[in-house]
Amino acid sequence: MPEREVKLTIGPQHPMLKEPESFLLTLRGEKITDMTVRLGYNHRGIEKACEQRTYIQDMYLVERVCGICSHSHSTCFIQTVEEIAGLAVPKRGLYIRTLIAELERIHSHLLWLGVAGHEIGFDTLLMYTWRDRELVMDILALISGNRVNYGMNTIGGVRRDITAEQIPQILSAIDTLEERTKYYIQVATQEITLRERLSGVGKLSKEDATRLGAVGPTARASGVDRDVRRDDPYAAYGELSFNVITDDHSDVYGRTLVRVGELMEAYKLVRQILKQMPDGPIAVKAPRKIPAGQAISRYEAPRGEDVHYVKANGSDKPERVKVRAPTLANVQVVAHMLKDGYLADTPIVIAAIDPCFSCTDRALATTNLDNGRTDRMDWPTLRTYGIDWYSKQGIDFAELNRKLRTMRESN
């Protein structure tokens, strides 16, 4: 009997997924021949909400685009605002931002290592890494006062300083973590079950990685030497020395090696930052109203390159905010990696890009499963939908726009 094509829907609720997303796999026997993703379960309309709130409120809202890389999004957003306003952030402020960014990378990569272990049925690794991850969570709580969603940034600098008493505590935690990471590297390179399970799974050649626009550790594991921290330095990265970790395995195993390698680099960076951190103020006073203008900013989040665009119109609220989260760039790559793979590899291949769908869900897209047609809410439709929705709430944009125009003309 010839093999029939079988369509299999995974999600939105599935033990494999930590977030609600739906994948439609087309199978021929055990082999995957096609995959489509249905995004948008997590779409909350943050970009539109940003236009309703002031810059200070947006800072905290943007932080909640994603709870794992919260500092990435808030820093990326604030960098654009600072560029428009022409603010020069004090050196110490930039160093503290970089410190939090690297601590966040440590927590995110340890988290990923655990999740990857869980997806291949190696729950011991999950329990080990998550136990160690608590050390860096303690440090983040010590510095910022919260374990996740740190609220460290403010327009023009940071809100909290690092005290002299905190430094030895941070260093001792980093020492312990470094020891543990060395052990994980040993596990990753010598443990035969882990190596056999991950090698050759989710192949992505260097050409495909470049063509499909992969970012972050996913691209670096395919030999693409690309890192925003080095190529387009922001915050204090221009003054720090570190290596960009790349790997030629081009599979899930390579992605694991890149991430543990980046952990080691992050420990080095944290030590460097604490050593080089200059004295001085941590923030400058920022105006409430940001002058008209637009800016774009890039940031190397733990998952890859994050891009924020802000258009200011001279008021205390932005006119347009756009977020391009790293997972959005990588999600097309997953479809390619899954093709011709086995069904049983799906969880680890999807997990290998370290997906964050709450970051990604910027647009509403619905796929009709009967005819495979995708209905996407494009920007004009979404805009009309948003305006209609707010006018039902009693907020009239036409009136606001008119007022703004008269205000500008009178100026």
Next chain:
Amino acid sequence: MGLVQKIVTWARIKSPWIIHFNTGACNACDIEIIAALTPRYDVERFGVILKGTPRHADVLVCSGPVTRQIKDRLIRIYEQMPEPKFVVAVGTCACSGGVFNGCYNVEGGIDEVIPVSAYIPGCPASPKAIIDGVVKLLASVDNASKPAKELVVNGT
């Protein structure tokens, strides 16, 4: 209460099986829920086990505001759970909609859609608060085989 019922209640309290469902959260509460399951906090010592399907679960742990896309799926998952079922709303967004209240694609808190037994506020709710909430929920189930009263756990 008959003997059989007593045994069932005892078993339920000693080993509540939970299912975690992200209803539109930013992942912060989700990683704190997983952190509560891992060695530092370890809610498994209360018999709590994370299950993969709603049909095996006693407690539905929800995080995040309910988005319009997820609303129908949340109701479907809730209906798949066997009685008696309890819902725990983890995080400020799940309790009330939080910062996302008023967004065009957000319905509000979990209780806009399904009944909630325990609210755990915090942005995100810390693992300590989550453990406190779970233990208080279990205590309220223990107190009677009557339905769980609404609880509010103190913040983080």
